[in-house]
Amino acid sequence: MDELIIIQEILAGEQDKYALLVKKYTDPVFRLVMGFVHQQQDAEDITQEVFIRAYHALGRFEQRASFSTWLFRIAINQSQTYIKRKKRRAAWEKTLAFFGAASPAGSVTAMLDEKEEYRVVREALNQLPLRQQQAFILSKYQEMSQREIAGLMHLTEGAVEQLLMRAKSRLRDYFEKKSPEP
Amino acid sequence: MKKHERYEQVMNEMIRQEKEISPDPWLHSRVMARLSKPESVPAGWLPVILKPALAAASLLLVLWLGIQTGSSWKQEQGSAAVVLENDYHAEHFSFYTQAENE
Numbered sequence: 001m002d003e004l005i006i007i008q009e010i011l012a013g014e015q016d017k018y019a020l021l022v023k024k025y026t027d028p029v030f031r032l033v034m035g036f037v038h039q040q041q042d043a044e045d046i047t048q049e050v051f052i053r054a055y056h057a058l059g060r061f062e063q064r065a066s067f068s069t070w071l072f073r074i075a076i077n078q079s080q081t082y083i084k085r086k087k088r089r090a091a092w093e094k095t096l097a098f099f100g101a102a103s104p105a106g107s108v109t110a111m112l113d114e115k116e117e118y119r120v121v122r123e124a125l126n127q128l129p130l131r132q133q134q135a136f137i138l139s140k141y142q143e144m145s146q147r148e149i150a151g152l153m154h155l156t157e158g159a160v161e162q163l164l165m166r167a168k169s170r171l172r173d174y175f176e177k178k179s180p181e182p
Numbered sequence: 183m184k185k186h187e188r189y190e191q192v193m194n195e196m197i198r199q200e201k202e203i204s205p206d207p208w209l210h211s212r213v214m215a216r217l218s219k220p221e222s223v224p225a226g227w228l229p230v231i232l233k234p235a236l237a238a239a240s241l242l243l244v245l246w247l248g249i250q251t252g253s254s255w256k257q258e259q260g261s262a263a264v265v266l267e268n269d270y271h272a273e274h275f276s277f278y279t280q281a282e283n284e
Contacts, residue, residue, distance in 0.1 A: 015217060022210040030205040035197075044205050051213045117192045124193070140197050171193070172186045179185035 003067050011058060022051050025068065028142065029075050035137035036079035038122050046082055050075045069152050072142075076134055083126065124174040132167035135160055 009017050029050055033043045054074050061070055128136065134153060138144045144152070146160045153160065206212070 016214070018217070019210055019214050022213050026205055026209050030209075031201055034200045034203060038196075038200060040203055040205075043203075044209060047205060048209060048213055048216070052216055055213075055217055117189065118196055121189060121193045121196050124189070141201060172190070175186035175189035179189065 004063065007058060007061065007067065010055075018055055021067070025071055026051075028068070029071060031141050032072060032075050032137065033079050035125075035141035036076075036083060036133075038125075042082065046078050047075070050078050053078070065151065072138075072152055080130060120175070120178050124171050124178075127174060128167055128170060132163050132170065135163040136167040139164055 003021070006017050006020055010021075026047065030043055030047045033046045033050070034040070037043050037046065050071070054071055057074070061067065125133065125136070131153070135149055138149045138152065139146075146157045146164070149155075150157045150160045155163075
């Protein structure tokens with residue numbers, strides 16, 4: 001069934017039809033969000049939130065882009081909001097730990113459990129500027145072409161190519177700094 | 183191998199692994215269940231304006247009640263002063279030395 005017809009029916013009051021869109025796009029949205037947060041549970045929570053917000057914003061979907069493009073934009077915004085919130089929380093916990101008010105035991109345990117190299121890679125991805133990060137994740141996790149990325153990010157293909165080149169260069173520099181001396 | 187190449191290999195492996203993770207197969211049910219609850223409706227413009235308006239109205243009400251309470255207490259003080267004035271004459275020594283009062 002055509003997506004636009006489904007959306008019109010949902011807006012007409014057939015809420016149950018929304019489940020069709022959710023089932024269709026759960027995997028791609030989840031995969032995209034995983035590229036930002038790297039934790040399954042968090043990615044599921046954010047994915048759920050993406051669909052809730054998309055449902056309530058359905059009346060504002062103007063059909064200038066495809067539904068998937070519009071949905072991915074919501075997913076990117078939600079993911080980056082989550083990352084900012086997590087950084088603020090981590091900074092606050094560090095402050096509390098400094099004054100002895102809170103033990104960072106939880107985060108230390110998590111750090112011990114995971115591989116050091118994976119942690120460095122996640123840090124490298126998180127330190128990318130927002131647009132470079134978006135382009136990189138859309139390219140690597142969603143396997144989108146530069147043309148598709150350009151359409152989603154409202155950029156030219158040349159600009160997307162530049163973003164991807166700079167992202168790779170920045171990641172390389174980060175890994176160089178983190179690599180132990182021979 | 184160059185220094186950064188090891189990390190790039192790890193990154194590619196991590197991306198491959200994360201792309202293979204599947205979400206909860208019942209996630210769509212969780213979404214629909216949340217949408218069916220009344221509280222799933224996000225706050226519109228009305229609550230955004232209503233909350234500060236209610237807070238301001240509560241503050242004004244408390245201030246008004248305080249002013250009203252203070253005003254009524256002053257009135258009570260006025261009637262008590264009249265009684266004290268009468269007591270003064272009864273306690274004045276000249277009241278007891280006047281011959282016509284014996």
